[in-house]
Amino acid sequence: MSDTSSPEQSSAATAFSAPPRPAPQAAVRPPRILAVANQKGGVGKTTTAINLGTALAAIGEDVLIIDLDPQGNASTGLGIDRRNRRHSTYDVLAGETALRDAIVPTAVPRLQLAPSTLDLAGLELEIGQARDRAFRLRSALAQLKTPAPGQTNFTYVLVDCPPSLNLLTVNAMAAANAILVPLQCEFFALEGLSQLLKTVESVREQLNPDLTIHGVVLTMYDSRNNLSGQVVADVRQFMGPKVYDTIIPRNVRVSEAPSYGKPVLVYDLKCSGSEAYLRLATEIIQREKELCA
Numbered sequence: 322m323s324d325t326s327s328p329e330q331s332s333a334a335t336a337f338s339a340p341p342r343p344a345p346q347a348a349v350r351p352p353r354i355l356a357v358a359n360q361k362g363g364v365g366k367t368t369t370a371i372n373l374g375t376a377l378a379a380i381g382e383d384v385l386i387i388d389l390d391p392q393g394n395a396s397t398g399l400g401i402d403r404r405n406r407r408h409s410t411y412d413v414l415a416g417e418t419a420l421r422d423a424i425v426p427t428a429v430p431r432l433q434l435a436p437s438t439l440d441l442a443g444l445e446l447e448i449g450q451a452r453d454r455a456f457r458l459r460s461a462l463a464q465l466k467t468p469a470p471g472q473t474n475f476t477y478v479l480v481d482c483p484p485s486l487n488l489l490t491v492n493a494m495a496a497a498n499a500i501l502v503p504l505q506c507e508f509f510a511l512e513g514l515s516q517l518l519k520t521v522e523s524v525r526e527q528l529n530p531d532l533t534i535h536g537v538v539l540t541m542y543d544s545r546n547n548l549s550g551q552v553v554a555d556v557r558q559f560m561g562p563k564v565y566d567t568i569i570p571r572n573v574r575v576s577e578a579p580s581y582g583k584p585v586l587v588y589d590l591k592c593s594g595s596e597a598y599l600r601l602a603t604e605i606i607q608r609e610k611e612l613c614a
């Protein structure tokens with residue numbers, strides 16, 4: 322059978338058989354990416370990632386926590402046990418899995434997680450010579466900017482960094498819009514901060530010129546301890562307005578919650594720790610508005 326249609330007819334026919342154009346959508350805002358970083362261990366990075374993430378989700382944000390610590394405390398603390406970590410951030414950074422395929426839901430609505438496994442500890446040896454080694458997370462996150470129909474349009478990504486200034490933390494800083502630094506209210510709080518700030522500066526120069534310090538959050542404040550008050554004053558003097566008004570108190574409920582695989586906001590919404598993380602989330606959203614204005 323010969324085709325007798327004229328060029329005009331065939332182009333009209335093609336136009337009709339072409340899929341309908343998607344209705345114009347409001348522009349999708351890319352997620353704000355905050356790296357929760359401090360090379361000191363035990364200062365409250367993971368606790369802040371979990372509970373700030375939960376508080377932001379409670380306020381209506383769509384939040385993704387990326388567990389970038391091989392210890393996987395954020396994953397365990399959100400109740401994702403090792404058997405349910407089919408794909409992990411190791412697979413994502415090794416280039417074997419797309420980030421979306423590693424994401425799992427949590428018990429908290431609007432809060433999702435990319436879990437980690439111990440494999441992540443070996444990543445630096447494996448990709449340490451690759452030219453794009455510092456940009457693996459940034460490339461993986463680029464996928465989130467264009468959600469397909471039915472996929473979550475994340476508004477916040479919180480990256481829980483390991484207690485070291487290694488390639489994993491550098492990946493987080495190279496991918497982030499800003500850094501959020503938890504500082505524990507203890508005698509050595511400021512020690513190491515200048516090293517962290519130097520690393521931020523060199524990442525800004527070499528990898529991510531737009532990187533900023535979002536803020537410093539004081540954690541584990543003990544009102545019965547005079548030292549805590551002194552540390553707050555010192556840190557405010559050193560970091561000025563970068564220090565959030567909200568201070569996270571030392572609160573036993575905060576430390577109990579992870580053993581139940583729950584954020585403290587789910588474990589005990591009314592405790593002082595939950596209230597503080599809700600205030601911090603409100604303050605961060607406010608600061609974001611000021612930054613974007």
Ligand SMILES: Nc1ncnc2c1ncn2[C@@H]1O[C@H](COP(=O)(O)OP(=O)(O)O)[C@@H](O)[C@H]1O
Nearest residue numbers: 362363364365366367368541570571572575576
């Ligand atoms: N506000 C708090 N009150 C009481 N315990 C806390 C508080 N914040 C953190 N912790 C506890 O301190 C320890 C270290 O916190 P974590 O968030 O794991 O630190 P990091 O991730 O920086 O190593 C954990 O056992 C955690 O439960």
Ligand SMILES: [Mg+2]
Nearest residue numbers: 366367390394
């Ligand atoms: Mg941690």
